[in-house]
Amino acid sequence: MRKIKVITISRKRIFQALTGGVALIALFVLAVVPLIGGATNLVATVTGTGTAKLVPIYSVATEEKKVAISFDACWGAEYTDDILEAMDKYELKTTFFLVNIWLEEYPELAKEISERGHELGLHTVSHPHLGGLSEGEIREELTDNANLIEDLTGQKPKLFRPPFGEYNNKVIKVADSQGFQTIQWSIDSLDWMEGKTAQHIADRVLDNIGPGDIVLFHNNGEHTVEALTPIIEQLKKDGYEIVPISELIYHEDFYIDSAGIQRKK
Known part of the structure; x- marks a missing residue:
């Protein structure tokens, strides 16, 4: 057996x-x-x-020494003319993300930003916490923002930066369905923070910047203009080209990895 x-x-x-x-x-x-x-x-x-x-685009994977600097405008305009003068001095074009509450208060300045050749992006109507809104409310924030920018300047925005840098899947999906690419930043200059001097701001940016980075500034930071001069001059000395965000990012055949880095397929 x-x-x-x-x-x-x-x-x-x-x-x-x-x-x-x-x-x-x-x-x-x-x-x-x-x-x-x-x-x-x-x-x-x-x-x-x-x-x-x-995830939105935080930075771009590139071997080219290209970076983008950007400005969010949602309060005040005391220093904006000086920023524009600095951009003209160094023959630079950048990206400004504008909120309707700012546009309604400074329509002529918005036109001037556009006429000087700078790119305009969406930053919503009222600068809300978008994650707490419905899809319809988010869509209205973006559509009304885009319409006012186009009405005032003739530009049709293609980029969108969420207020406070806050986003979730709902926010990104609604923006994408409307044809807007969601943009964050890889370096926050902290020019909005009290107690930060121009030197602090410049050091923070220059110590961290590399190819493909997107830097966040604000149009009405007290020391932003003063910090821009050493930042721009050092970047130029190091061989960097400063471009609007739309000239830094890829527009086809790309993916965004889990860290928010946009890469070519």
Whole structure:
């Protein structure tokens, strides 16, 4: 009579086999998903819950020594003319993200920014916390903002920066559905923070900047103009080209990784 050999598999071994398979699947997803991209060029990070997290562009992966500096305008205009003069002095074009409450108070200045060749982007109507709004309310914030910018300046904005830098999937999806690319920043100059001198601001930017970075400034920072001179002169000395954001980012065949770095496919 034949003896039947019984093979005993411990629970521990079964668990190891299962977790090993899951790990292989996870590695496959991480390797392949960024290469696939999507119809809208929005690439998600796969989380443990299966939720796809969308991210805006924080910076661009490039070997070219190109960077973008940008200005958010939602309060005051005391220093804006000086910023424009500095841009003219160094023959630079940049990107200004404008809020309707600012546009309504300074319509002529908005026109001048555009007439001097600077790019205009959306920063909403009322500078709200967008994550707490419905899709319809977010869409209205963006559409009304875009309409006012176009009515005042003739420019049709293509870029959008969320107020406070706050976003979620809903915000990015609505912006994308309206044809707006969501933009963050990789370096915050902190020119908005009390107690920061021009030297602090310049050092913070120059100590951290590299190819593809997007720097956040504000149009009405007390020491912004003073900080811009050493920043621009050092960047030029180091061989950098300063361009508007739309000239830094890719417009096709790209994906955005989980860190917000835009990369070519």
